[in-house]
Amino acid sequence: MTDRTDTASSASPQSGAGRVADATARNWVDRFAPPAWRPYLRLSRADRPAGTWLLLLPCWHSLFLATAADRWTATDLWLLAAFAVGAFLMRGAGCTWNDVTDRDIDGSVARTRSRPIPSGQVSARQALAWGVAQALVAFVVLLTFNGFAILAGVASLVFVTIYPFMKRFTWWPQIFLGLAFNWGAWMGWAGHFGEIGLAPALLYLGGIAWTLHYDTIYAHQDREDDALIGVKSTARLFGARTHRWLWAFAAAAAAFYAAAAWVALEGPALWIALGGAAIFGLDLARQIIALDVDDEARCLTLFRANRDSGLLLAGVWLAASLV
Template identity: 65%
Template structure:
């Protein structure tokens, strides 16, 4: 039986999403390429941006331009996640066609040609670049540099058991960029926050990868899920602990005692949410893995109000 419905819906998309219900029919395949029907990836790309911005505001004070930085990061996260996913689908079109969960994506299912996908990718990247040009020159340079891990990530699963590291390098770059957009420079706090975000990505994307371990083994694709086998919990606990420790170190190096104490409460709450996910993980149940992966939006959102309060002190 095909994984694609008569309307071209993707198998692992959120049911009843706005793309499948409301978007103009000709636009739907391209929006599916951008994963607009699966918004969790945009959140996971955006949240480190907002962490970095709020930590910078808490460290150095609010500026009116920060409102645009926050909005620009949100628009840019949507567009660059779309461009990155389009590039991923172009690069993985043969692999996606061999995996049950992904063969309904627009390229392997025939909804979009490779040429059309490449044009769509460039269009999204160009609009993102226009937004990037409104930021500080240091942030612009970082934004251009971020294209390197984005370009490499789709191929990482072909040569390493740790492709999630490359995803983490790309998905958490916003912590550096947003800090630089506010301050005009880098330092230890955003670097530590960035490293904490990479550990977080290793946590949530390993859970995600357990959906595909059987298909990945058949076609020879590597992942941390395949590397860890039926004993992922010690690794996942380590990734969660590293996330908390590095985020706490970022807070402590950036903020004075009272704001730091407030922000550390948020870091602790974020760690608690990751522990909650571990308590419910069933690696042999793809639906549970997908649900817990999506729960990481809440994991990242938990930290934001604590950083906002710290910035207001």
């Protein structure tokens, strides 16, 4: 969905047979996937998995909060797995759409010139067909949800569609990424209860603040390229003031997650969930303290660390749902 997810800064622009410059080292696509599949899996960022986790985790956070407020059912077990499949497919569809819309920009920048479309591995038409195919399979998965959740899932396409264009027009494209990547905050609750309410709304706001945190860190890797091609970002906007903004985003994320737990839960589950929100906030604080915005490798490491931050919150909230 985002064109700046899980970059390996040490990779060459074109290493191996078609490997893209921003692929992770020793990724499974370049090592094991059949050669004919590789360009399409690269379009889906299957060789860069952090973004899939960051799309999936808000779904799980919401589901675990809903089950902590109510109880587990067989449907919830299916949702747990379906969210994982859907996150992989929809992140792939969104990233493919991103590469189609950015194909001219990608072709003029060394870091992205080796991506499947500008390098000639696939045509824009083939990529678009691949993106549609992924979205259709994801829609089949979505049809197994309740009616309200189906409508909520379809509504997410608005932000998936417009996000790639936002960096051309606003200094805050990370907000639109947050609107898209955290849609799962609605989906877990809607999948369990068949409705939405204040708790998932607070969860959604917390997720947007979290996205502003991690994608601002990530965007600092691309400040020079972004300035060269005229792409806007919060990293360019904040500059030397980045740390103070990140403190605000981290505090907001932890506070909104705690507020979601406060309005949804009671008893031991509430205190466990509040503890999880506090630990999550402390982990984001650790990232800010360790951050050097001029160290690209450090930015990448800390960006990737957000998968573990989200998994930590998910694990604690899962425990809250089981008490």
